[in-house]
Amino acid sequence: MRYSIYLFACLTLLLSQGCEDRIEVTLDEAPALVTVDAWIAEIPSDWEVKLSASQAYFDSTRVQGLDEAVVTITTSTGNVYDMMPTDDSGTYSVEEDTNSFNEPVGTTYDLEILLNGITYTASTTKFPVPEIDSIQQELRIDDPFADDGIYCNFFANDLPGLGNTYWIKTFKNGEYLDDPVELNIAFDAAFGPGAEVDGLVFIQPVQELNNPVDENFAPIPWEVDEEIRVEIHSISNEAFFFLEVLRDELLNSNNGIFATPAANTPTNIISSDGSAVIGFFNVASVSSFTDTIRPQ
Amino acid sequence: MTTVLRSLVFCICISLLLPLTVGAQAVEKYSLKGYIKDGSSGETLIGATIYISETGDGATSNEYGFYSITLPPGQYTAEYAYLGFNSTVKKIDLSNSVTLDIELSEEATALDEVVITAEPEDENVTKVEMSVNKLDISTIKKMPSLLGEVEIIRSIQLLPGVSTVGEGATGFNVRGGSIDQNLVLLDEAPVYNSSHLFGFFSVFNPDAVKDVKLIKGGIPARYGGRLSSILDVRMKEGNNKQLTVNGGVGLIFSRLSVEAPIVKDKSSFIIAGRRSYIDILAKPFLSDDLGDTGLSFYDLTLKTNYKFSDKDRLFLSGYLGRDRFSFGAAAGFNWGNATSTLRWNHLFSERLFANLTLFYSNYDYQISFGEDAFDRFDWDAKIINYSAKPEFTWFLNPQNLIKFGGQVIVYEFQPGNAVGVSEGISADIGLDNNYAIESGLFIENEQELGSSLSMQYGLRLSHFNYTGAGDAFEIGEAPAGQRRPVIDTTSFGQWESIQTYLNLEPRLALKYQLNGSSSLKASYNRTTQYIQLVSNTTASTPVDIWTPATNNIQPLLADQIALGYFKNFRDNTYEFSSEVYVKKIQNIVDYIDGADLLLNATLEADLLDGENRAYGLELMLKKNKGDFSGWVSYTLARTENRIEGINNDEWYPTRFDQTHNLSITAFYELNDKWSLSGNFAYVTGTPTTFPTSRYEIQGYVVPYNANGTRNNVRIPDYHRLDFGATRKGKEIPGRKWYGEWVFSVYNVYSRRNAFSIFFSPTEGTSGPLVQTQANRLSVVGNFIPSVSYNFKFN
Known part of the structure; x- marks a missing residue:
């Protein structure tokens, strides 16, 4: 599905080149909402919860962290972790040597945030991930979609059983490829629910999305000696859906006349007073594979 | 009710x-x-x-x-x-x-x-039908057009009550209805995607078209299957007197049509083809990477007929068109319609005329990517239908014209066949086919009751049978606006009924003649629609699929009432019409935020349902005679949806709601050599959704509408002026060649009309301090001049 959208984007671009310009518009006012960024993974640097306030769309000042909350994570294995503010940026973390924070697959995690008299709660389960078998490097020449050069495909098999969802992250020399186009999520071995591709190797559009891309969606080749690391994070189906909407919103501006109506990301955070809240809580198992680009 | x-x-x-x-x-x-x-x-x-x-x-x-x-x-x-x-x-x-x-x-x-007689000229006043616009193909040909290509769909957008979501968008919207609520018929076969190159050009070759009729209201009972309008396009039968060749060379297409008698006065044919050469023209402008990019479209229209006797006549017509994009040998995307119609006219008696239509229609697209057989992704989808449609016209007496008949349509939906191959391992992520049978019976009468009052009334009984082979899903409950769970799945065998619907659709139109030159008309119709286009993009895309009513998707029902006043003056030189209408639609669908519309077996779980209401005033003043002719059309309208889970469950305007829509079309016969034409359009900006806020998660800065509103603002108003001029050739008796040059300028004053406003990070900024901005997307950003040459040989 994603491919077709790139295709349209290319065509629209072709048809309407030079017809985009910046304009001034007035937006409706809206209250600042509590935003919970709680994507915990089995990597100490991901043992963080960030709390911030949403801001007016055109406000490009640094996001305002909410650093006065009490944040706790309780597991079904009976552990209680107090997440402590690291500074005044709204980031809360546990000590890096708290190894037991990595509970086994199947553990339920409950997040509780107490802020300004309101309690925000969320619950999630840690799901398993498949191992990555290999990263294939290949030299591509005369590909209409890509410059000549080395490109990578990662190989892994979806875990048996319907409804496994993953976030596949690629790092180039340790830097996360964070362009929205590079946001790679999978539902079983494919890119959406309903397809019966259970337990198979990740299908072509998924396994290829670990190459960096430029602003025209064209993949950028890897250079020899660069380091590629691919991580698969297990995510809940709801988290998959959250990331899918997030990605669609960020890419919608490229869709030209085929844009979809603006949508808000869903959330699994519940506030005690029913007030609106933004964000998501997920706890991931992680598998990874690192390789160095070799001459082909 | x-x-x-x-x-x-x-x-x-x-x-x-x-x-x-x-x-x-x-x-x-x-x-x-x-x-x-x-x-x-x-x-x-x-x-x-x-x-x-x-x-x-x-x-x-x-x-x-x-x-x-x-x-x-x-x-x-x-x-x-x-x-x-x-x-x-x-x-x-x-x-x-x-x-x-x-x-x-x-x-x-x-x-x-x-x-000699004024009779036909005042039919807009004297006929019982209302909310009907006919466009003569010769009128359409005279209008200034984009890139000089004569365009049927764009021309009807200049009529009252007809709008579009934006320049270049496929299809058209009639009285607040979405584009899939129009039954577009080419010689009675439905055309599922009426556009080439998205929405810039329509699939109808003007050289092969005889007559175009748009019915927006008071829809007679003989038409069924769509809610909002019927666009009835009839093809020429082919000149049965002599060989005629028509053609044209334009910037986008070249056209050629040949028509001739096969057996004089008994049989004739027309074959008409067009092909674009945008691919050839665009080549120098494409970067090396895109050098292998192919972009072309063509269509071929064919019709022939044979008169067996005064009582029997057979027509065979066909259409084949395709848009093709290719990216080197590895990847491609193409789509197109194919239709064929076989019709048999038979006179049972002097007063009973019968027509049996058999048609086949197919719309499909194909997408493929990949380097070789070991790494590729192939995807296609189709809607195929076969239909038989007997219709009888009984000329009972001058006061009563009765039509009756029926129709059966067998549908095969292939919503997505998709296979991904990675390193030789193939994964089928396709969807099962769906099947359905739609049938209808109708009877209608056009009756004159005295000299002033006439009426057309009828009934249509429609039936829809959603059948196997396939799975039927039972879908559970979820909070409004969220994906619902699939509770149970039941498998059905081929043609085994999963769900049936039966609807009675009354139709009524009345005309009261006030005097020789003016009349009042009123109409009511109920229409039912059993298949719809699944689309949530601003402009519909060629990959949008059609879906039948199922056990979870209810058929669409519309009720429309229209009232009109019609007056001609100065010996029918001027025609004036004014109409008001109110339309209500039940069971419209929308989609949850982030719905997966393609390759989703449980699409039904992502659907939301609700209602639509549309109302408006349409005015039209037309000058038919003289060197100076044309029309002014104005529509004041509103179309709104209310869907649980969207816009806080409140009414909101649809994406194609336009408060004011004014268009002026004028023609001037300057002299024997030159004729001039002009269009002006002014349309209120369409509604769209703007974000209010932004938030940051995992390093992504994401737009958010904290008020949860849909279509809460309008893009700037649209206006545009076009000019056209035709230099006619000399028609010299005995000379077989006739040629004319057509010049046009589209968007004369180079207005950058917004198609949409979108929001994006400012280039060169990233991370937590990313700047965000609003952008205007204009499909046409400049004035577009063009020249084309048309010829005729006979």
């Missing part, structure tokens, strides 16, 4: 019986019947009139050019007329039934000649 329905049914039954009893008591009568044709090409004329001076009775030729009028024995004077043609008067001795085929000749200078 049920009470209203019951009384309507009663009225209709009574009215239908009435003429039958009258007929039984009447003295012996005879019929005058035949075909009315264009004398130069032998093409039958649709909607030509015959008027009997002695009695004041009249009749109109049907879609096949056939007319019949029944009168007591006697001497009559019959006037045959058709707009733009010289009228003919015939003396008829009706001591027996008479068959009289009439050929009318085109007026030499169509616009300033004295017309």
Whole structure:
């Protein structure tokens, strides 16, 4: 599905080149909402919860962290972790040597945030991930979609059983490829629910999305000696859906006349007073594979 | 509503019986019947009139050019007329039934000649039908057009009540209905995607089109299957007098059509083709990477007919069109329609005309990517349908014209066949096919009740059977606006019924003649629609799929009431019409935020349902005669949806809601050499959703609408001016070649009309301090001049 959208984007671009310009518009006012960024993974640097306030769309000042909350994570294995503010940026973390924070697959995690008299709660389960078998490097020449050069495909098999969802992250020399186009999520071995591709190797559009891309969606080749690391994070189906909407919103501006109506990301955070809240809580198992680009 | 329905049914039954009893008591009568044709090409004329001076009775030729009028024995004077043609008067001795085929000749200078009878010119006032616009293909050809290409769909967008979501968007919206609520018929076969190159050009080749009729309201019972309008496009039959070649060379297309008799006065054909050369022209402008990019489209239209006898005539028509994009050898994307129609006209008696239509229609697309057989992704989807449609026209007497018949359509939906191959391992992520059978029975009567009042009333009984083979899902509950869970799945065998629907659709239109030049009209219709286009993009895309009503998707139901006042003045030089309408639609669908519309087996779980209401005022003033002609059309309208889970469950305007829509189309015959034309359009900006806020998660800065509103702002108003000029060739008797140059400028004052406003990070900024901005997307950013050359050879 994603491919077709790139295709349209290319065509629209072709048809309407030079017809985009910046304009001034007035937006409706809206209250600042509590935003919970709680994507915990089995990597100490991901043992963080960030709390911030949403801001007016055109406000490009640094996001305002909410650093006065009490944040706790309780597991079904009976552990209680107090997440402590690291500074005044709204980031809360546990000590890096708290190894037991990595509970086994199947553990339920409950997040509780107490802020300004309101309690925000969320619950999630840690799901398993498949191992990555290999990263294939290949030299591509005369590909209409890509410059000549080395490109990578990662190989892994979806875990048996319907409804496994993953976030596949690629790092180039340790830097996360964070362009929205590079946001790679999978539902079983494919890119959406309903397809019966259970337990198979990740299908072509998924396994290829670990190459960096430029602003025209064209993949950028890897250079020899660069380091590629691919991580698969297990995510809940709801988290998959959250990331899918997030990605669609960020890419919608490229869709030209085929844009979809603006949508808000869903959330699994519940506030005690029913007030609106933004964000998501997920706890991931992680598998990874690192390789160095070799001459082909 | 049920009470209203019951009384309507009663009225209709009574009215239908009435003429039958009258007929039984009447003295012996005879019929005058035949075909009315264009004398130069032998093409039958649709909607030509015959008027009997002695009695004041009249009749109109049907879609096949056939007319019949029944009168007591006697001497009559019959006037045959058709707009733009010289009228003919015939003396008829009706001591027996008479068959009289009439050929009318085109007026030499169509616009300033004295017309013998005024009858056909005021049909907008005198006919019972309302909310109908006819566009003559010669009028469409005179309008200034984008890149000089004569365009049917873009032309009808200049009529009252017709709008579009934006420039270049496919299809059109009628009285607040979405684009899939229009039944677009090409020689009675439905066309599922009427556009080439998204929405810039339509699939209809103007050289092969005879007649275009748009019905927006008071839809007669013989039409069914869509809620909002019928666009009935009829193809030419082919010149049965002599070989004629038409063609044109433009910036986008080249066209060529050939028509000729096969057996003189018995059989003729037309074959018309177009091909774009945008790929060839674009090549130098494409970067090396895209050098292998191919972009082309073509269409081929074919029609032939054979007259077996005065009673039997057979027509075979076909259309094949395709848009093709290729990216080197590895990847491609193409889509297109194919339709074919076989029709048999048979006269059972002087008064009973029958037509049996069999058609096949197919819309499909294919997408493929990949380097080789070991790494690729192939995806295609189709909607195929077969139909049989017998229709009978019974010319009972001059006061009653009865039509009845039925239709069966068998659908096969292939919503997505998709296979991904990675390193030789193949994964089928395709969807199962869906099947359905839609059937309908109808009867309608056009009846004159005295000299002032006439009515057209009818009933359509429609039935839909959603069948296997396939899985039916039982879907559970979820909070409004969220994906619902699939609770249970049941498998069904081939043609095993999963869900059926039965609907009664009453149709009624009334006309009251106030005086010789003005009338009041009113109409009510209920329409049902059993298939719809799954689309949530601003402009519909070629990959949007059609889906049937299922056990979870209810059929769409619409009720429309329209009232109108029609007046002609200065001897029919000017036509004025004003109409108001109210339309309500039940069971419209929308989608949850982030719905997966493609390759989603449980799409039904992502659907939301709700209702639509539309109302408006349409005004049109048209000048038909003189060197200066044209029309002004104005629509004041609103169309709104209310869907649980969207816009806090409140009413909100649809994406194509336009408060004011004004268009002016003018033609001026400067002299024998030059004719000029101009268009001006002014449209209120369409509504769209703006974010209010932004938030940051995992390093992504994401737009958010904290008020949860949909279509809460409008993009800037749209306006545009176009000019066209035609330099006509000399028509010298005996010379076989005729050529003309057509010049046009689209968007004369280079307005950058917004198609949409979108929001994005400012280039060069990223991370937590990313700047965000609003952008205007204009599909046409400049004025577009063009020149094309058209020729005719005979």
